Structure formats: C-alpha cells, structure tokens
Amino acid sequence: MTELHGLVAREAAEANRAAPALRDDLVAEALRNAGMLVRERRSTILEANAGDREAATGKLDEGTLDRLRLDDARVDALAAQVEAMAEIEPLEREAGSWTLANGLRVSERRIPIGTVGANFEARPNVALDVAGQLLKSLNTAVLRTGGAALRTVTVLVDDVLRPALESAGLPPGAVGLVRSADHEGARILVSLPRQISLVILRGSGETTAALARLAAENGVRTLAHAEGGGVLYVHGSATPERALGLVDASLDRLGVCNRLNLLLVDRAASGLVAPIMEALREKGLEVRGTVDGALPLDRSLGFEWANDAERVGTVTVAVVEGLEDAVRVANEETSGLAAGIVAEDEDAAEAFLDGYRGTAAFWHAPTRFTDGFELTGAPETGINVDWAPGPRGPVTYRDLWLRQYRIVGDATQRR
Structure with missing residues (x-):
C-alpha cells in the first residue's frame, strides 16, 4: 500500500x-x-x-x-x-x-x-x-x-x-x-x-x-x-421559425455538455439547411458534416466538440433519411445524454420521443434544459448516461x- x-x-x-x-x-x-x-x-x-x-x-x-x-x-x-x-x-x-x-x-x-x-x-x-x-x-x-x-x-x-x-x-x-x-x-x-x-x-x-x-x-x-452532447432532429414538418429558434437557444454556451452538438436534418427538410448554415456562420461556428457548405467530418458522427478545447466552436450537421434513421443515430452514435425534435407533426414527435433511449427527450425545447436544477429545482452532482437501471440523467x-x-x-x- x-x-x-x-x-x-x-x-x-x-x-x-x-x-x-x-x-x-x-x-x-x-x-x-x-x-x-x-x-x-x-x-x-x-x-x-x-x-x-x-x-x-x-x-x-x-x-x-x-x-x-x-x-x-x-x-x-x-x-x-x-x-x-x-x-x-x-x-x-x-x-x-x-x-x-x-x-x-x-x-x-x-x-x-x-x-x-x-x-x-x-x-x-x-x-x-x-x-x-x-x-x-x-x-x-x-x-x-x-x-x-x-x-x-x-x-x-x-x-x-x-x-x-x-x-x-x-x-x-x-x-x-x-x-x-x-x-x-x-x-x-x-x-x-x-x-x-x-x-x-x-x-x-x-x-x-x-x-x-x-x-x-x-x-x-x-x-x-x-460524455455528453445534445442532438436536435429537424423533421420534415418543422417550421423555419421553430427550427432556427431552437438552434439559437441550444448554442447560448459552447463549453457545456448539453448544448447542441449534432444537428440532424431530415431529407424532407433540406430546404432549411441553407438558413441553418447561415445562422451557424453568424455565430462564428465551424460546421462539419454531410450538408452543402460543411467541412468534411474528421471525427465520429457523435463526437462531443465541447470536449475539445481547440474546437469547442464546432457543430456537426448531417442529413438523415427519415425519423427512424434519426432515432437510430441518436441512440447508436451519440452518448445518450439528450435529444430533441422540432416537428409540427405530433405523431412524428411522439414516435421520436418514444424511440429515443437517452436520458432526456425534448420536443420544441432545447437540450440545454438537461440540468438538475432547471428540471427539478435541485442542483445536480452530474448527469449519468448509464444504459442500466438506476438514476439516469441529472442526478x-x-x-x-x-x-x-x-x-x-x-x-x-x-x-
């Protein structure tokens, strides 16, 4: 000893x-x-x-x-x-x-x-x-x-x-x-x-x-x-106002685990890619991913940029083929901290919320609210992302x- x-x-x-x-x-x-x-x-x-x-x-x-x-x-x-x-x-x-x-x-x-x-x-x-x-x-x-x-x-x-x-x-x-x-x-x-x-x-x-x-x-x-990193899925039924508003509200701080890290855009919502990219550029952010205007992605799809002090001002933007693809990516390729959907289609929103297995699922709300004090009125010791029974999310x-x-x-x- x-x-x-x-x-x-x-x-x-x-x-x-x-x-x-x-x-x-x-x-x-x-x-x-x-x-x-x-x-x-x-x-x-x-x-x-x-x-x-x-x-x-x-x-x-x-x-x-x-x-x-x-x-x-x-x-x-x-x-x-x-x-x-x-x-x-x-x-x-x-x-x-x-x-x-x-x-x-x-x-x-x-x-x-x-x-x-x-x-x-x-x-x-x-x-x-x-x-x-x-x-x-x-x-x-x-x-x-x-x-x-x-x-x-x-x-x-x-x-x-x-x-x-x-x-x-x-x-x-x-x-x-x-x-x-x-x-x-x-x-x-x-x-x-x-x-x-x-x-x-x-x-x-x-x-x-x-x-x-x-x-x-x-x-x-x-x-x-x-690990952390919030996910936002822009469904084909999303309005530009709500999509852009949620992107903005999710990026008020960059060095935190619950900010927007991975933005998934449904192919049916491809018309929103250009205004989203413009909004991200206006914030001075680097965009990596699979959409027009993004730099090539040199990390895994769900890589948490807040962990990289040299590249904390980066967001990944990727196209998905539909709701099932978005749920799969959120469940399999990210930490499971938090994911949200922007969609006017209530059935689609419910399907996303039901399918996502992470600690917090959002509809028309930013993942920045994945926080013990914000959700429960008590400070948190941290956010547990285990995929096992026990306290998950803000502890x-x-x-x-x-x-x-x-x-x-x-x-x-x-x-």
Missing part, C-alpha cells in the same frame, strides 16, 4: 465513522453555517484561489482557467449555493407502505448509502455543490478535485465545511478530501469498495471513462458523466439513497 493509498483510506474511514451521526436538521444547520463561513473567510479563499490560478497559468486553456477563477461575486455565489441547499426539503424517507394478508406491515424506505466518493474537475464551486448534496441526502463524502483547484478546495473543506459541520454538532470528518494533486488519488478513490461503494465521476472524455472501468474492476459503482440529492424494506409483525406470522 502506498502512502497516498493510506491517506485516502483514512479519509474514507473517518467519513464512514461520521455517517451515523447525520440528521436532516443538523445538516441544514451545517450548510447554513457553511454559507456564513464562506463570506467570513472570503480573503483566505481568494488567496488560495490566486495561488491555484498562478500555478495553472500557461498550463490550462482560458476556458478552464475561467472556471477555476473566483472573485467576490463568485464567492458570494458559493455562499448562496450552500444556503439554498440548506433550505431545500429533505429527502422523504418512506416511499410507500402496505399490509400483507398475514398481518405483516411492510414499508419501502430510502436509506443513506454511507460514504460516497466524488471526483470532479478543477472548479471550486463543485466542491461545495457536491458536498452539500451528499450531506443533504445524509451521506458523507470523500472529495477529489482536479489538481489545479486543490489549494482552493482544501480551504473550502478545512476552513468552511468541516468547521460548519462541527459547529452544528456533527463530526467534521463527514467531508473528506484526497489531499494530493496526483491523478493516482482518483484511481485510489475508485478502488476502495469496502469503504466507498459509490463514486460520482464528473468530467468528460477518456480519463473519466477509464476511471469508470477501473471502478467496475474493483466492485465500485459509479455515476459517471463521461440530485433525491437520487442518492438505497432501498430498504422494513417489515413489522406480531411474532405470529409463519411462511
């Missing part, structure tokens, strides 16, 4: 010991305290963040540096974020109950998982966001951030979250941290099945996918957000539980 393995295991063990102490009222108090401490310790947080940014300058692209950066307004947003989490209704613990013919009373309960790991990108706000949701669901946490944000996240854990927990009468070790910038820390996090049975993996690309594979080899479940604190049956009898029941 390496020294780092031992350090991570100790953080996990401390979090496991803290788990039984969590209660809804005390967690809410701790989150309110955390908001207050963020404001009180603003200068310490900003100083740590300045050190992170200085060390990262010249190594990270401008978009990543901006996500790393904190200023007064963003610190205020951090405080507001945990305070808002404190006021959200706690998870309802009983999902249902019934009485069997033999008199046994059965209830289906939602119980905490225990300690949950979280590996996320170098964004300081994610530390408070994920920790807040795990605590809200009465789970403890072991966090691991991208090395570029480690100074800032360490301050947020040691000077904000842990003191906030302690002042509410809770064990400060309920939030642990992988205290190393070495990527080996992430691999260890997904290799401790007896202490951490579930790890939330945020981020995109092969690194996250590799961690998910390693977790599976070690018997650790993951909620992984490794919030409401999804972070285990099912337990509770059975009460009178000692007379026999099988």
Whole structure:
C-alpha cells in the first residue's frame, strides 16, 4: 500500500465513522453555517484561489482557467449555493407502505448509502455543490478535485465545511478530501469498495471513462458523466421559425455538455439547411458534416466538440433519411445524454420521443434544459448516461439513497 493509498483510506474511514451521526436538521444547520463561513473567510479563499490560478497559468486553456477563477461575486455565489441547499426539503424517507394478508406491515424506505466518493474537475464551486448534496441526502463524502483547484478546495473543506459541520454538532470528518494533486488519488478513490461503494465521476472524455472501468474492476459503482452532447432532429414538418429558434437557444454556451452538438436534418427538410448554415456562420461556428457548405467530418458522427478545447466552436450537421434513421443515430452514435425534435407533426414527435433511449427527450425545447436544477429545482452532482437501471440523467440529492424494506409483525406470522 502506498502512502497516498493510506491517506485516502483514512479519509474514507473517518467519513464512514461520521455517517451515523447525520440528521436532516443538523445538516441544514451545517450548510447554513457553511454559507456564513464562506463570506467570513472570503480573503483566505481568494488567496488560495490566486495561488491555484498562478500555478495553472500557461498550463490550462482560458476556458478552464475561467472556471477555476473566483472573485467576490463568485464567492458570494458559493455562499448562496450552500444556503439554498440548506433550505431545500429533505429527502422523504418512506416511499410507500402496505399490509400483507398475514398481518405483516411492510414499508419501502430510502436509506443513506454511507460514504460516497466524488471526483470532479478543477472548479471550486463543485466542491461545495457536491458536498452539500451528499450531506443533504445524509451521506458523507470523500472529495477529489482536479489538481489545479486543490489549494482552493482544501480551504473550502478545512476552513468552511468541516468547521460548519462541527459547529452544528456533527463530526467534521463527514467531508473528506484526497489531499494530493496526483491523478493516482482518483484511481485510489475508485478502488476502495469496502469503504466507498459509490463514486460520482464528473468530467468528460477518456480519463473519466477509464476511471469508470477501473471502478467496475474493483466492485465500485459509479455515476459517471463521461460524455455528453445534445442532438436536435429537424423533421420534415418543422417550421423555419421553430427550427432556427431552437438552434439559437441550444448554442447560448459552447463549453457545456448539453448544448447542441449534432444537428440532424431530415431529407424532407433540406430546404432549411441553407438558413441553418447561415445562422451557424453568424455565430462564428465551424460546421462539419454531410450538408452543402460543411467541412468534411474528421471525427465520429457523435463526437462531443465541447470536449475539445481547440474546437469547442464546432457543430456537426448531417442529413438523415427519415425519423427512424434519426432515432437510430441518436441512440447508436451519440452518448445518450439528450435529444430533441422540432416537428409540427405530433405523431412524428411522439414516435421520436418514444424511440429515443437517452436520458432526456425534448420536443420544441432545447437540450440545454438537461440540468438538475432547471428540471427539478435541485442542483445536480452530474448527469449519468448509464444504459442500466438506476438514476439516469441529472442526478440530485433525491437520487442518492438505497432501498430498504422494513417489515413489522406480531411474532405470529409463519411462511
């Protein structure tokens, strides 16, 4: 066992010991305290963040540096974020109950998982966001951030979250941290099945996918957000106004997983290709694909351009032969994050929604709404695109539980 393995295991063990102490009222108090401490310790947080940014300058692209950066307004947003989490209704613990013919009373309960790991990108706000949701669901946490944000996240854990927990009468070790910038820390996090049975993996690309594979080899479940990219299918019945409006609304931001990535145009809607191409050019975007005016596609059809910092301003546009072809492409050649249709034909829209197997299906709405807070009113830990039972799509604190049956009898029941 390496020294780092031992350090991570100790953080996990401390979090496991803290788990039984969590209660809804005390967690809410701790989150309110955390908001207050963020404001009180603003200068310490900003100083740590300045050190992170200085060390990262010249190594990270401008978009990543901006996500790393904190200023007064963003610190205020951090405080507001945990305070808002404190006021959200706690998870309802009983999902249902019934009485069997033999008199046994059965209830289906939602119980905490225990300690949950979280590996996320170098964004300081994610530390408070994920920790807040795990605590809200009465789970403890072991966090691991991208090395570029480690100074800032360490301050947020040691000077904000842990003191906030302690002042509410809770064990400060309920939030642990992988205290190393070495990527080996992430691999260890997904290799401790007896202490951490579930790890939330945020981020995109092969690194996250590799961690998910390693977790599976070690018997650790993951909620992984490794790929994204929204799809929009323009049906033959689509009006120009709605098609162009949805294209515009889907591209308000480029470096996010739920923006328009692949635009599928039905051959029957080929008259809309020229105005769509013009709209994309006016936004300064590069278009790749199989329509007139597009550059040749040098990646797979569903390649997520938001993952490529050098080519984030790219959209793929391709012609499909009909609705069945569009559904096939969305299901087989993309991540399964989200897909939408623009169509005046209601039967066609319903057929698309029924046929698509991804996490969110849209009709006359942009895939940008594939977001936990937008859809459910609660922040998300990430978007799970697994093709298996369990929480899919935006994962919030409401999804972070285990099912337990509770059975009460009178000692007379026999099988």
